[in-house]
Amino acid sequence: MEYAQTTHNSKLIWVGMNELAFMEDAAIQENVAVGPVVQDVVHTPEKYELTHKIVYGILLVNRDEDYEQSFQRLTESTNSFFSTICSNQCHTYRLVDLVVKQDSRLAKAHKIKFAAVINVPGDFSIQTGNRRLLTGFLRPQSSVDPVTDIYNRQGLILLTGQEDDPKEKWNGKGWKQYINLSRLNDSIKDL
Numbered sequence: 449m450e451y452a453q454t455t456h457n458s459k460l461i462w463v464g465m466n467e468l469a470f471m472e473d474a475a476i477q478e479n480v481a482v483g484p485v486v487q488d489v490v491h492t493p494e495k496y497e498l499t500h501k502i503v504y505g506i507l508l509v510n511r512d513e514d515y516e517q518s519f520q521r522l523t524e525s526t527n528s529f530f531s532t533i534c535s536n537q538c539h540t541y542r543l544v545d546l547v548v549k550q551d552s553r554l555a556k557a558h559k560i561k562f563a564a565v566i567n568v569p570g571d572f573s574i575q576t577g578n579r580r581l582l583t584g585f586l587r588p589q590s591s592v593d594p595v596t597d598i599y600n601r602q603g604l605i606l607l608t609g610q611e612d613d614p615k616e617k618w619n620g621k622g623w624k625q626y627i628n629l630s631r632l633n634d635s636i637k638d639l
Contacts, residue, residue: 451583451604460506462604464583467533471595486533486594490540491569498567500544500620502611503574503626504635509559509603518602519560523548525586530566531594532584532603533572538594540587541566544620549632558603560584563632575606582607608635 451464463471469587470486491498509518523546533541546564555637574582585601614626 449581450581451606453511456599460511461599461601462510463598464533464604466583467598470533470536471598487537488540488594489537491542491567493557493567496569499572499613500565500572500618500623501568501613502563502565502623503607504563504609504628504632505561505605505607506554506635507562507603507605509558509560510601511558513602515558517556519548519550519555521602522546522560522562522586523547527628528589529586529591530588531597532582533598535595541572543586543634545623547624547627559636560603560634561632563627564621574610580608 450466451462452468453460454463454468455461477605507518507522525543526545528543529540530543531538533539544565544567546562549561549563551559551561584605584607585598586605587597591597609631611626611628611631
């Protein structure tokens with residue numbers, strides 16, 4: 449299992465196992481606040497050579513959050529930031545655009561399906577080694593630190609698949625025509 453539920457301030461939240469391991473390791477360090485322990489690595493075109501990738505995923509909405517409000521916030525996440533924690537680093541990428549798919553069966557389970565185009569380094573991969581999916585979260589523009597964002601987020605993002613670049617030196621334009629609907633619909637299959 450690559451994610452689980454835990455509580456924070458009496459609120460039931462979803463966390464990725466990579467996040468949980470980081471938070472436990474950071475909390476063990478005596479007299480050290482958790483937030484400063486993580487190194488924020490923001491992937492910008494000024495610092496990294498970036499490409500566009502189409503990804504598929506699910507937002508697992510925290511049970512204590514309003515589903516409709518979470519759905520609306522996700523649909524409004526165009527041109528926002530997405531982060532994932534690996535060891536003691538929080539990698540942040542630009543979420544350029546997304547399409548959210550309404551599904552009444554998933555709504556009952558507090559899950560939201562989507563396809564998105566993100567701006568990432570060329571070697572970015574969702575599935576590596578024994579990891580089948582990549583967990584992460586949306587970062588607000590007014591982000592304090594990654595750990596606070598994890599505790600305050602509305603749910604956990606699970607990236608379950610990605611498309612190969614449709615053409616060489618692709619700039620992300622017209623990305624919606626490259627969405628594979630069967631992969632989008634299958635994004636929930638193994639969860």
